[in-house]
Amino acid sequence: MKEPLISIRDFTLDYIGTYGIVKALDKVNLDIYEGETLALVGESGCGKTTLARSIIRLLPSNAVIRGGHILLNLKGKFVNLLDLTEDEMTKIRGSVISMIFQEPSAALSPVHTIKKQILDHYMEKILGRGISKLIIKRERSRREGLKRAVDQAIRLLQRIRMPAPHDVLEKYPHELSGGMKQRAMIASALILRPKIIVADEPTTALDVTVQAQILKLLNELKREFKTTIVFITHNLAVAAEIADRIAVMYAGQLVEVADTYKLFKNPIHPYTRGLIKSIPKPHVDEEIEPIPGDVPSLVNPPSGCRFHPRCAYAKPICSKLRPDLRDVDERHMVACHVWGYLE
């Protein structure tokens, strides 16, 4: 197996909250490979967004990293993203790792044109920062650079199948529909051809038909630009559509990681099985079986395997020792004392 693009090891993160310390991520281990689409799946509060944002290091000020590292494979060398300074991280964002957000209306500034919002980081990184603007002899090359940038944007928008790209560039966000806004955000995320795109539930806020379009679009773009996508969603069906591999999270712990097909054909972790059973299947005459119990508070999470209070198969060891992710099959890992063994 080739080397991963991103290697997350023993990553532990807490949030300092008003009611106590939220233990949001507990020793997460995950590898992400180049060119794949990995879906991070789980319910609200399971830590998928926190994990994804840790990759791009856009965490709120009350987040404290307790341990572990996130290695990025940059041209053969492994860099720990957590060790980088903010300035170095700024260089990586946009050009190496990019992000698209759930609510395009909230993510786009209402008082700036689409052109500005798609191109400003491009201009700054490719054409140089503010000071060099003052150098007069580069003035013409700046104008040319701007024109080239706009051309790039137009071509990208055309590929994303944005209607009337020239007009759209001059418009403001409130003049566009939800799908168009999301495409604009995708264009902005892609324009510097980053290696990794973190997509935080990009289709949740969209109409179902638009959702399908965007998913299809992301798939095409991924193949064409050879980007790696980390796709966050709480919706297993969406994950099935778009992901090559799926990582299931529960209450801050990673419980199962597998190729999509394998996960659905043979789900092993009791939580995963519960999740899949919870998907309503309209043409099957089956009763939905919800998982008993509630999602635990992460201020005082259950010990050991955090799922054990709700698990039908729990053994004494489950509450004492946290299970590691183990291979149960090729490209299929499970963290479970009861089921996570090679048969």
Next chain:
Amino acid sequence: MRVPEFMAERLANFKELFRELYANPLSRAGLIMISLYVFMAVAAPILAPPNYPDPFKIPKVYSSVPLPPSMKHPFGTSGPPGYYDIYYGVIWGTLISLRISITVVGLALLIGVLVGGISGYAGGVLDNMLMRVTDVFLSLPGLILALAIASMLERSLENMILALIAVWWPGYARVVRAEVLKVKNEPYVEAAKIIGASKLRILFKHILPNAIYTALVIASMDLGLVVLVASGLSFLGLGAEPGTAEWGVMISEGRNWLLQGKWWPVFFPGVAIFFWVLGWSLLGDGIRDVLDPRLKKKGVIG
């Protein structure tokens, strides 16, 4: 829940309100300042023996030049031509300030709530006309309009208060009307209508109690600002008569000797105004922060 019961509930929460106000350092500071002023007002006869027959006329201390602060006269005296005891003026000025602020804010609030409530509830032509009127009033800065009105009337403290009320009510009317428009469509109002309650009853028992919160918060800060404007008017000669224990007019009297180095006749009354306004602003800010989450909770009245 009818209005009297609602009020009772609010009062029961008063202790909690108070505690929250005390917890926040800024509003606590405001609370302390205002308490000090209230104390000064209540204890005035003890702190500065009243001058008969009119305690609000500052007693004279004759000297050829203003006397600096001393044990006998803690804030000094103002010398010719007024010969005022500054300390006396500042203490009794507290009572005058209280009177001015409560009268102006109280009456302006009353008028504003009525006009705004009726306007917002009735809607249509009446609403339009009333709002045009308030717009016109609001198209002039407060001091200027008060100046114009007060100068047309005979110069006195009462007339200044009248002018200030005329200037202040439109602001409340606007705010109350906006809230009434929001509250009008709440489900409990609909419920009252369905039961067949009369329009007046709905307005006074259901809508207004919910619509006045914002105005009340503004009013608490206005108790400070009114004195700011009133002292400005008095300073210009349009309010209290010279010789009255009112901070603004004291400052205008104190100007005479300022450039000769006698700073205390101007300084102390000004400090009194400053902390008065500051205290009410901090308190008002605090009240707003405390009432705000409650605003969201207490949606259903009646």
Next chain:
Amino acid sequence: MLLKYIIFRILSAIPTLLGLSILIFSLTRLIGDPAAIYIHPDMTPEDIQRVREMYHFNDPIYVQYIYWLKGVLHGDLGYSVTANMPVMEAIKSYLPATIELALYAFALSVVIGIYLGSKAAVNKDKPVDHMVRIIALSGYSMPVFWLALMLLFLFYRVFNLVGPGRLSLAIRFKYMPPYGDFKFYTGLLTIDALLNGNLEVFVDAVKHLIPPVLTQTYIHLAIFTRVLRSSMIEEMSKGYVDFALSKGLSYKTVIREYIRRNAYIPLVNVAGLQFVGLVSGVVLTETVFNWPGLGRFAANAAMQLDHAAIVGFTLFVGMLFVIINIIVDILQAYLDPRIRLE
């Protein structure tokens, strides 16, 4: 789009202006003899009779209103007994001094207010923030005339730097007509001094501007600071900040380009109100510094019951306010494209 909004805005101001004129007109009828506004001290009884006829004082009140309004639209606001000239002329002659003061104070309070508000927002809850908030709160609570007096005391008595008025006597006797040949272009001494190439006058004018401008600035930057601070704090938690950061823009750039721009919008609203607030503050400040502007004119008029002047001044300020509001609304539409589509 923007043009349509501008036209719409200007048209909708007309009813307000009309209402304002009615309000002021009613004010003029509050006093004993309304005709006093038009009366010259050296008029004969026949002249006075003619004035009554000209303005139709013997006719019903709505007719009087029409003739009063007609007069106003032709620039006839009556005669000021304190200034000994028609009110309109008095306003024109005193206006430049006030504009000079107000303009500098406004510009300074906006610039400093934005700077302080920005610093406070970015460093929320740290010492810088607390200091800025205290400055802002104290400026807001301080009586203008008291601050003016204190500064006058400091500058005149303590530092011995400068006295009341716009220019020192020495300079006045050296350059100003009728002693010298200083030419007035705008009425603003600082600008005119530069246009005259006269550095001495410029320096002297600036020196005299410092205390009153400082007074006005301190009081007014309070509001700007507060508004910008709360506006920026609100913007900082908005989604576009995360998005902009995720693109690899530095936090400094994001503040400068995105947060500020969005935060300015409520500021423009306040700025308009503040400019008119400055006018009322100017009344008190000019009185203290003996500044020959509109404010002192109005204060004197109020003290000496010069009704024509008071009415004229009030009308002028009201009109100014309406115009400023229109400008503010148009500026907001320019800054916030969402407003334009109405």
